[in-house]
Amino acid sequence: xxxxxxxxxxxxxxxxxxxxxxxxxxxxxxxxxxxxxxxxxxxxxxxxxxxxxxxxxxxxxxxxxxxxxxxxxxxxxxxxxxxxxxxxxxxxxxxxxxxxxxxxxxxxxxxxxxxxx
Amino acid sequence: xxxxxxxxxxxxxxxxxxxxxxxxxxxxxxxxxxxxxxxxxxxxxxxxxxxxxxxxxxxxxxxxxxxxxxxxxxxxxxxxxxxxxxxxxxxxxxxxxxxxxxxxxxxxxxxxxxxxx
Numbered sequence: 001x002x003x004x005x006x007x008x009x010x011x012x013x014x015x016x017x018x019x020x021x022x023x024x025x026x027x028x029x030x031x032x033x034x035x036x037x038x039x040x041x042x043x044x045x046x047x048x049x050x051x052x053x054x055x056x057x058x059x060x061x062x063x064x065x066x067x068x069x070x071x072x073x074x075x076x077x078x079x080x081x082x083x084x085x086x087x088x089x090x091x092x093x094x095x096x097x098x099x100x101x102x103x104x105x106x107x108x109x110x111x112x113x114x115x116x117x
Numbered sequence: 118x119x120x121x122x123x124x125x126x127x128x129x130x131x132x133x134x135x136x137x138x139x140x141x142x143x144x145x146x147x148x149x150x151x152x153x154x155x156x157x158x159x160x161x162x163x164x165x166x167x168x169x170x171x172x173x174x175x176x177x178x179x180x181x182x183x184x185x186x187x188x189x190x191x192x193x194x195x196x197x198x199x200x201x202x203x204x205x206x207x208x209x210x211x212x213x214x215x216x217x218x219x220x221x222x223x224x225x226x227x228x229x230x231x232x233x234x
Contacts, residue, residue, distance in 0.1 A: 112191055
């Protein structure tokens with residue numbers, strides 16, 4: 001599968017919240033990175049840990065609206081723009097971020113989230 | 118200077134087409150990467166070569182409208198969204214791309230452009 005097709009299928013599955021499909025593109029050794037170095041979410045390694053991260057998010061975030069835009073491809077990487085209207089800890093906010101994904105052997109080996117301000 | 122401030126200043130200068138300011142954030146050894154591996158623009162190394170790339174763009178592209186959005190920060194990297202309405206070789210098109218910049222020693226050491234489709 002080309003990187004363009006993988007990126008499009010993955011992004012569409014994320015947009016539709018189709019977890020079974022987008023998780024099928026994860027490598028079992030996927031690494032998920034967030035900017036905050038003091039957070040347990042800074043570096044999450046492996047499918048099981050990432051499933052727990054997602055479960056934590058589902059339990060703690062109330063998502064009012066989410067938009068996905070992209071993907072954008074460079075070599076074996078692609079980028080996706082995210083926009084979210086979400087309530088966490090009783091506080092509602094509008095978040096924007098860019099996810100940069102690195103593909104190895106046809107699977108997503110790393111996801112790295114860039115935060116807007 | 119924090120990565121957040123550098124990223125904001127750089128992005129604002131690009132949005133205002135203030136070349137003197139945005140080029141002041143380039144490392145002299147900056148590497149500029151585009152996805153097309155068969156193009157001379159695939160990998161451009163160094164300030165002088167990148168100035169020539171910019172001169173080529175200025176000479177060949179008629180930009181009707183350009184939008185800049187961001188920046189988004191992760192560690193020593195930041196991402197910027199670009200949208201452009203441009204005529205090249207007589208053909209007008211709307212381009213979208215994501216630039217991912219890597220900062221070393223307070224200067225931009227690499228820029229990498231992801232293309233939308």
